Amino acid sequence: MSFDRVLHEIARATRMEKKAISAPAVLNEAYHYAHPSSFSRGIRLDLGGPAILLISGTASVGPAGETLHAGDFRAQTRQTFENIAALLRSEGAGWRDVVRTTCYLRDIERDYAAFNEERTAFYQAQGLDPLPASTGIQAILCRPDLLIEIEAIAVLASRPSQP
Secondary structure, three states, rough: OHHHHHHHHHHHHHHHHHEOOOOOOOOOOHHOOOOOOOOOOOEEOOOOOOOEEEEEEOOOOOOOOOOOOOOOHHHHHHHHHHHHHHHHHHHOOHHHHHHEEEEOOOOOHHHHHHHHHHHHHHHHHOOOOOOOOEEEEEOOOOOOOEEEEEEEEEEOOOOOOOO
């Protein structure tokens, strides 16, 4: 059964509420950028008990949407993980709640070894066990100065959503 189908069945069986996830001190919403884009940083699905956080593709960007660490793949990777951590914290979650990531690299052949080293160091620092499921994909990203983008799915036990 696909993930979308599972969510559909859960929503049908429970009262589901959704709200946008944001961490404006770290990342403004994309519709506030100089060149606006129409997406949420993430969505929280409250399922009447557990909650699912769907974190949109996140990159090495600053509060105004500016690229941070242009040309430095490792620094962009670290910043991307930290930006996702800020989004998770905004919902009372952390990397231990992440069950899946999808990782988009502009040049997977050139950068995958460095990516794996940075990811491994980050996950070790977080004390993750087990590690999230993950897929790595080579992709053309939305801006030429971005070298990596990661989306994440986190599952939380019964915790109230913060206003």
